[in-house]
Amino acid sequence: MSKGWQMDVNGKRTGVTVLLVDGTPAGRYAMGALLRRAGHRVVPVATGHEALAELDARQHGRTLPDVALVDVDLPDVSGFELCRTLKARPYTAGLPVVHYSAAAVGSYDRRRGLEAGGEAYLTVLAEPEEIDAVVRAAVRAARLRADDQAMARRLTLLSETIVTIQKARSLQELADAAANGTARLTGGPAAVFFLGPDGELYRGTSRDRTSLAPPDEGAHRTVAGLLRRLTRGQAGVQITTVPSPLWPAGFFRPGVQHDARLALILTQDGKASVCLATPTREARGPNPEEETLVARLAQATALAAEPLLMYQVERHVALTLQHSFLPRPHRLPELPGIDVVVRYVPASQQTEIGGDFYAALPTDDGGLVAVGDVVGHSLDAATLMVEIRHALRAYCVDESDPVVLVGRLDRMLRHYHPAITATVCLALIDPGTGRTRIANAGHIPPLVIRDTGTAEYAKAVGPLLGVGLPHPTPTELFLEAGDRLLMVTDGLIETRGTDLAASMEHLRVAAAGAQPGLDDLCDTLLDCFGHDREDDIALLALRLSSG
Structure with missing residues (x-):
């Protein structure tokens, strides 16, 4: 809203639109003529109800008048009551009201007009120049208030938006x-x-x-x-x-x-x-x-x-590191007698990269598989993931016992990164007998999906890497032909506000109902759980080779 007055082509101030509310035809004519001579546009009505109807009609698509000039003695309601009604309505609350009266008025009447919300009080004995000046002053003050209110609203919107973008x-x-x-x-x-x-x-x-x-x-x-x-x-x-x-x-x-x-x-x-x-x-x-x-x-x-x-x-x-050091599925080391399928899914774009990893390594005593997760989400976590994988590869050259390997990884982490912890689950599988030895350091235990259509978690538990606590003896089980072993990181199922035990049960049921293949198993679980996750996801599924 402009704070000044518009000018015509001759540089003179243009008028405003005045809602003139007067119960007598003579009064409407006289005051309307005076206002028009001053350059104003006049909308005359005879009663308070007509004034409200006119304003209601303008609420949809038509602009309000700039000011209401209201006779205090109307045939249906007093000008003071009309003013209070206008000020109580959100749509007309900002409309300036100037009361006037043909009779001599005292301080009591002027006070009533101001208390009702009016901006000024005139008598028809006033000079035309005074009436014009009061009308223009009321409009100018209302526009200034409206501009100040609009600026206050915009500053509030700016503050709210800045909080949102932060x-x-x-x-x-x-x-x-x-x-x-x-x-x-x-x-x-x-x-x-x-x-x-x-x-x-x-x-x-x-x-x-x-x-x-x-x-x-x-x-x-x-x-x-x-x-x-x-x-x-x-x-x-x-x-x-x-x-x-x-x-x-x-x-x-x-x-x-x-x-x-x-x-x-x-x-x-x-x-x-x-x-x-x-x-x-x-x-x-x-x-x-x-x-x-x-x-x-x-x-x-x-x-x-x-x-x-x-x-x-x-x-x-971090993604480049993970993609560089996590072997692609088609480049996994071959484990004689064991089929292995892996999946890795980075966290959603809104979430930091973590330290999830998998590994499949041949040893003299069978195939060693691992899934782990460095605690935290950052470039440091991704870097430490690479370090743990390389350490595991080096250790298993002359050692295959999962518990011994977990102990060595624990000592390495405490020596070089004493403030960091990680989880890892290792499984050593003898492809000839199906004997499987599992060491678990704070990780979700492996899920064994039997060929009969049942699925149960291996009873393998142990402390996190990096805390220096002793690890129990390996958990031992046997895989039969057609059985599958599934290892996952918690990013697949962990949801804020949901108990992990409940999520693990949902995973067990979904895995038991998946199609028989390893690829089908991984794809089914990613379809069920892997959308818009807040953490990385690593899966490794294996079974004994049929040939």
Whole structure:
């Protein structure tokens, strides 16, 4: 809302729209003529009920009058009662009311008018210039109040949005939150873009955008190119307009071309660009106060993006480590007489990479398999996972007893990483007899799925690696032809707020009902449990070879 008065082509102030409420035709005529001569537009009504009906009719699609000029002596209600009704309704609460009376009034009447919520009190004995001045002053004060209230609401929205974006766990969440916040600040659709140091473009659009097909890859490449050019060498927030021929259609409203008003900023290290984009509104023009708030939001968004961008880099390094050092299924070492299938699924994009691992190693006494998990989620956890796997490979060259190997891993961890713990489960399988010896260090025990369709957990328990407690003798069992042994990390089934024992039971039932093959078993379990997990998932399934 403008704080000043609009001018006509001759530089004179233009009038306002006045709702004139007067119960007498002569009064409406006289006051209406006076207001029109002062340049105002007049909407005359005869009663308080007619005034309310007129305002109700304007609630849908028509603007309210700028001021109500109300005679205190109306035929149905008093002007004071009408004023109280207007101030009690959310839609008309901001409408300024000026009371007037044809009779001489004292301080009591003026006080009643102010107590009812009116802005001023006039008598028809007043000069026309005074009436005009009071009407304009009431409108001006109301507009100032409305502007202040709008700014307070926008500052509240800005604060709420900043809190929301600071909670974002991924760049996509951040982009969506910033787009919705920008839309709330500006009252229209919005899009937010992050251009990372690797050239990847992240985009979020506000919820009010019609859910049709988003712009294609060509449009995204165009935006990425614009961001590179516009932010090159930039310091601070830059506000600029990109005309519609250069700005792809569809980001604000599907299939619709708009000029785009951009708030651009680089992250502090200068490696990534942040852009808050809204469609321009030619009829209204730029709003400096609104753009100041959007600029502040752009700064807050850039600050929130920095740790998420750093995390993306760390996550990529951790994934590279895991992919480099965990053998691919087709490159697993061959275990004579044993078929082995493995699966590894990284955590969802919003979650840090952990230290889950698997191993399948030939020894002189049979095939040694392992599944483990370094406690924690970080690049350090992924690095330590690699160290434990290499240590296990080295130890099993001259030792195959699972309990001895667990003890050595425990000593290694305490010696080199005394503040870290890990879980691991080792199983040594003799393919000729099916004899299986299991040592478990704080891990979910292996699940034995018998050829008969039953499934039970091996009774193998033991303390975590890294705590220095003695480990019990191995748990021994025998696998028959067709039996399968399943080893998993807790990322497959562990859910915050759910008892692990209940999740293990769900896993047991699902495994018992899976199809006979090893691949079918792993795929069934991933379909049942492996979506949007907060932790990495490692699975290893084996059985004695049929040939």
